[in-house]
Amino acid sequence: MDRSIPPGLVNGLALQLRNTSQSEEDRNRDLATALEQLLQAYPTDMEKEKTMLVLALLLAKKVASHTPSLLRDVFHTTVNFINQNLRTYVRSLARNGMD
Template structure:
């Protein structure tokens, strides 16, 4: 698993874990085990939405690989996720139920290719961003990251069977659209 996927997965995983919601905790624990296994085997986060799991670890752990300070980097990402979850809990009601239902509908449509699902998520995030009044303190990129993760959380809450699918699509979306911002978040917190 490459560095960017590892960091984004860890950020989203910990955000979900710190968010105030108990509905999908079983799925989250299973995903933590799955991600740990994929990382340790050098796997990649791809269109692998139907993986089997075999455990229930509470925190996604990055391997002790060649990255310098991977343990401190993991802790930094976890702390960022905690801060984002706190802000997200205050913003959670800003995502309309009809938007969540639309995402659930197109995710359940089994005939959509992965690229179309990514495009749909991007369009949905843009729609949610247009519906918001973003505080100057929050900033556009942070708001987009938060709203993306909140949208994923709401989909997971309303349709736990889509947990892995929306998790991986969200990680991919963040890596494609907010990678520089998430890298800067990590670097800024490291200084």
């Protein structure tokens, strides 16, 4: 999955996150848009939530590797995105892991 993330998508997201005048909502929307583009390229044999979680983390890693100065911003945006969109899924993973 990591290798299938296009460099252009990483560059574009990095540019958008560099824009300090963007609100948190704008940043979450930019990340969601990038993830939707990536999801279109993946088969549906894996749960959508699982795919989104993995891709969000991989995309954050790639943006931070591409532009290290964005590490804090991309981490914060990714955590907010996960909390807003994937919280129930992450909680179910945690519960299943403790059984």
